[in-house]
Amino acid sequence: MLERESDLLNGLKNDDENTFKIIFKRYYSRLYYFIFEFIPYDDLVENVIQDTFLTLWNKRYDLDDDTNFSAYLFTVARNNCLYRLRSEKYRKKLFVEGSADSMELELNASILSTVDTSVYAFREIERIIEETLDQLPAQCKNVFLLRINAKKNKEIADELNISVKVVEKHVTKGLKVFRKALKDYLPLIGYLFTL
Amino acid sequence: MNKLEDLIDLITTNLDSPEKEKLIAEIEREPDKKKLYSRLKTTWALIASERQMSDAKVETSYKQVRVQLSRNRAPRLISLVRLKYAASIALLIGLSVVMFYWGRYSKSWDETLVVNSVIAPKGEISKVILPDSTVVWLNSGTTLKYDNHFALDNRRLTIYGQAYLAVKRNEDLPLVVSTGQIDVKVLGTKFDVCAYPEEDDIQVVLESGKVELLRSEDRSVLDMLKPGQMAKYDILNHRLAIEDVQPNTYMSWKEGELLFKDAPMSNVIKRLERRFDVAFVVKDPGVYRSVLTGNFRTEGLKEIMEYIRFSCQINYSIQKDSVSNTSTIILQSK
Numbered sequence: 334m335l336e337r338e339s340d341l342l343n344g345l346k347n348d349d350e351n352t353f354k355i356i357f358k359r360y361y362s363r364l365y366y367f368i369f370e371f372i373p374y375d376d377l378v379e380n381v382i383q384d385t386f387l388t389l390w391n392k393r394y395d396l397d398d399d400t401n402f403s404a405y406l407f408t409v410a411r412n413n414c415l416y417r418l419r420s421e422k423y424r425k426k427l428f429v430e431g432s433a434d435s436m437e438l439e440l441n442a443s444i445l446s447t448v449d450t451s452v453y454a455f456r457e458i459e460r461i462i463e464e465t466l467d468q469l470p471a472q473c474k475n476v477f478l479l480r481i482n483a484k485k486n487k488e489i490a491d492e493l494n495i496s497v498k499v500v501e502k503h504v505t506k507g508l509k510v511f512r513k514a515l516k517d518y519l520p521l522i523g524y525l526f527t528l
Numbered sequence: 529m530n531k532l533e534d535l536i537d538l539i540t541t542n543l544d545s546p547e548k549e550k551l552i553a554e555i556e557r558e559p560d561k562k563k564l565y566s567r568l569k570t571t572w573a574l575i576a577s578e579r580q581m582s583d584a585k586v587e588t589s590y591k592q593v594r595v596q597l598s599r600n601r602a603p604r605l606i607s608l609v610r611l612k613y614a615a616s617i618a619l620l621i622g623l624s625v626v627m628f629y630w631g632r633y634s635k636s637w638d639e640t641l642v643v644n645s646v647i648a649p650k651g652e653i654s655k656v657i658l659p660d661s662t663v664v665w666l667n668s669g670t671t672l673k674y675d676n677h678f679a680l681d682n683r684r685l686t687i688y689g690q691a692y693l694a695v696k697r698n699e700d701l702p703l704v705v706s707t708g709q710i711d712v713k714v715l716g717t718k719f720d721v722c723a724y725p726e727e728d729d730i731q732v733v734l735e736s737g738k739v740e741l742l743r744s745e746d747r748s749v750l751d752m753l754k755p756g757q758m759a760k761y762d763i764l765n766h767r768l769a770i771e772d773v774q775p776n777t778y779m780s781w782k783e784g785e786l787l788f789k790d791a792p793m794s795n796v797i798k799r800l801e802r803r804f805d806v807a808f809v810v811k812d813p814g815v816y817r818s819v820l821t822g823n824f825r826t827e828g829l830k831e832i833m834e835y836i837r838f839s840c841q842i843n844y845s846i847q848k849d850s851v852s853n854t855s856t857i858i859l860q861s862k
Contacts, residue, residue: 361581362577363577364577366573370569370572370573383596386593436552436553440555444562444570447566
């Protein structure tokens with residue numbers, strides 16, 4: 334089993350497609366959902382992430398020995414994404430200029446451009462978030478995950494076969510934990526941004 | 529209302545348009561608010577990234593990327609077997625070129641003809657994926673050539689050495705492998721061509737599909753092959769013979785296997801020279817009287833030589849030249 338980053342790196346440099354597939358499977362969904370939060374357009378995100386992996390493959394010989402795949406892929410995905418959004422044509426295709434959605438996208442793009450995707454912070458935060466999510470009671474976590482999925486309370490209620498009232502209760506509870514956890518994260522998250 | 533709660537509502541898409549516009553305007557105006565929003569948004573995105581997509585969706589996406597990998601690039605050389613004595617880098621010559629335009633761009637391709645060569649050096653077995661998705665395995669010491677119009681208005685390959693081809697089907701553009709003496713014309717098949725210049729014959733073994741054998745000179749049809757058949761063309765006498773064979777045994781080299789079946793020593797020596805990138809010196813002609821039968825997969829050169837000493841009437845010694853880092857094997861009959 335290929336597990337360590339250095340093994341994966343060696344595999345890549347030896348043109349091993351299996352290694353490439355392992356990396357793809359490990360990071361695809363993470364990158365997709367991360368970018369999707371900033372740019373909620375399926376096709377665009379799909380393209381951005383696929384291009385990200387193509388870049389990894391095409392640049393495999395140039396990768397440094399201490400490459401951290403998570404950091405590398407997040408960085409490439411972020412840059413790809415910003416690059417696309419710079420294109421006038423793309424923006425026109427996505428939305429009407431001046432609408433609330435377009436304002437939000439502008440805002441998100443500017444935030445994405447300040448996110449520092451350097452190694453440490455990302456891994457650390459991923460770990461903390463995973464732990465925090467696991468601390469939520471099962472049903473509360475489910476609701477929370479669906480909520481992240483941009484589902485409305487009514488849809489969540491239908492999907493989990495519970496009442497809207499119960500969903501609201503879980504959301505409030507989840508948000509409380511979320512907010513408390515955020516408080517702890519804040520000093521750490523500070524590292525994510527360039528000054 | 530709590531300002532954090534507002535921001536969370538925005539992030540979790542629970543605001544209506546008018547409220548949203550107002551809040552975004554606020555965020556853009558107030559740097560502190562923007563900073564807080566940034567942090568929340570990023571954290572939220574990271575939380576969201578913990579979700580798992582269905583395996584099916586990941587797999588579908590991977591397939592799409594996979595297609596682009598084989599399409600976008602200049603032909604890629606994959607070293608399948610890193611042999612013990614092998615130089616680790618396969619050579620790609622003349623590859624600087626290669627910008628392949630596909631189907632719809634086909635009107636704008638480069639008019640100048642550029643020939644690309646792919647070489648599997650001695651000691652290496654390589655795999656190449658051509659622009660039309662045809663896959664070619666190259667045995668040690670093999671050269672493959674094609675021009676920049678490949679897959680556009682021709683599918684012509686020239687092969688010196690041994691290659692196994694899994695040809696992508698294209699009825700409109702038959703693939704033609706030229707060996708200098710005979711051409712092999714196919715639409716979409718799997719077959720093996722063995723045409724080393726230093727050998728006296730050319731072999732074509734068909735695994736599946738259909739191939740036509742043509743005389744290179746005038747492109748006249750010599751014969752057709754059916755799956756499970758081998759064509760052997762005698763270069764000196766210009767004679768073509770067809771026989772039934774076990775195709776697998778002629779193709780196992782691509783998995784790194786060395787298979788000898790009643791092989792004359794002259795043939796064994798040539799194959800070992802290519803495979804292990806060594807030179808043989810034959811001290812007396814008695815060596816050539818032996819034939820070898822054997823199947824080697826993971827064995828190194830030394831083990832194979834021990835086997836030859838054991839099963840044939842041949843002694844050997846290995847001389848290493850430390851300056852050029854090459855080995856010479858001296859053979860003598862017992």
